[in-house]
Amino acid sequence: MAVQTADEARSQRRRDNLAARAGANALWGAILWTLFVGVQHMGWLVRPWELPLAPDWVEMLFLFAPLVIVPLGLRAIALHSSMEPPEPLTWAGALCLPCAIPLLIAYSAQKSDMAMFFTLPWLFLCSLLALSALMRFKARGLRPLHELGFDVALAYIVIGAGWCSIARLGLRPLDFSEMIVQLTAVHFHFAGFALPIIAACLFGRAPGRVGAINVLGVIAGVPLLAMGISSKVQAVETVTALVLALICVSVAALTLGQCARGPARAGTRVLFAITGLSLLVSMGLAGAYAVGNLLEATWKLDIPTMATWHGTLNAFGFALCGLLALTRPDTK
Template sequence: MILLVHAVVSLGMLIVVPLGLTLLPTRTTSTRWWFAFAVPGAVSLWLPRGAVSITLASVYFAGTVVLIALAARHFLSHRALQTRQIALYTALVTPSIAALALVAERSSYELFGFNLTVLSLTVAHFHFAGFAAALMAYLSADGLAAVSVPLGTGLVLLGFFLGDPVELAGAVVLTAGMWLVGWSLWRRSRRADRSTAILLVVSGSVLVVTMLLAVSWALGHVVDTPYLPLEWMVATHGVANAVGFALCGVLAMRREEAG
């Protein structure tokens, strides 16, 4: 299971995040700088835990701090916080949460008492339910979706500390937001060329199932209802969100921007 998690995270670091950064108003003249941080981060996943992997993971963490700086610069230059900007700043901040968890996991340190498996899953979660979800909310939606996705992501994070009921509330809010994003993607597909439309439909459609799985998982930890084992959640919810939603979504948006 962990190998699959590492593969999904590598996809996020090396493909989804850099593609997504090219679609944001905070982009610099080039996003090549990102790979100077992302490649060491991805390599750290596949090395044994220890000094080398900790160092490489720390390099990646430094890169995510640059994203926070870009968000701060954008905010200071506009001096306003509109609805869509909440999603924008969420997309730029959440990779740092993933990177912090990565440094701790590579250090064999149970950050805030979370075991290493949970930390590994946190790395994946905040690349996709964090960066990718907020990115797509910013690019494709407005109003309620642009707010509910960051709110749901934040509640899920709080649920790690405050308990399963809070995490369930976050999963419900995030699911509502993601379904709104999915609906926006379906509507957008009607105006797109055939290849882009297929990518948009796939990106929006997988959310119907993957977010139901997320809610069933969270609900099953609050009341006695069935939910998939962790290994199956990674193989279904995790992979489908990473490839079907995030990758197809950013590829579609790139095609739209390219004209």
């Protein structure tokens, strides 16, 4: 058994502390999210299948990210990274839940200056994550590739936090609809944060050419899709959406591969299976949406339908199950 140096032991302790704090925040965040949704929609316990059809479901999905997905993502980084967490990342692990709770107030109030004010703690926390990404990158450079994937996730999320503030203020940049503004915040919390972390963890566990292409593809594909939508040129939006969808299909294939050759525990294999299948179905919906809009087909999916099914699959089937699988003891 290799003997750790003092520096290695300190680094391990800091990673362990970050993982423990982030895991506790995710647990309490899940409880708070469930209570908040229960108060907003009293009948969901009786008819839970109707919840994704609620008009404010996109906002509920967004809140699931700061309260649950982000702390779980930080735990995954702590468990799968070999780098010592910089101070801003350590602070973020402790402050994640306190900075996310004001978002519940922001989304309970009407869009206004006051609602935007309650998003600022989350914007501050995501700024800490972006700063930690810069510090990690400066200390290490472009390699290893899975560490770069973690850096990108920590950096992208501040864009989502900025769009969250814009959404609660009621602004509509580039004449986007209010729904698109909110969905942009959702995009950078799930596709911009959870997706790079999961792709990077899979590559770190089983390095290979396909895994490397996945990580690089996700790094480029997430902002590429955002720029495609911003262009307001349907052909450009369709191409960028299909590119990211194809990359995600490859990530899903590697995830499903973990079921056969990865962890020993059946529960972890089930989580990986749900993760991969959810991503495949949600990307199928994304591809159908993009192509349907380009062709102006009668069967094309509308944005509320996409938000209901694509968003729900990505939030719970992919992001939640994927991060839970990657933070179990047999996948460290």
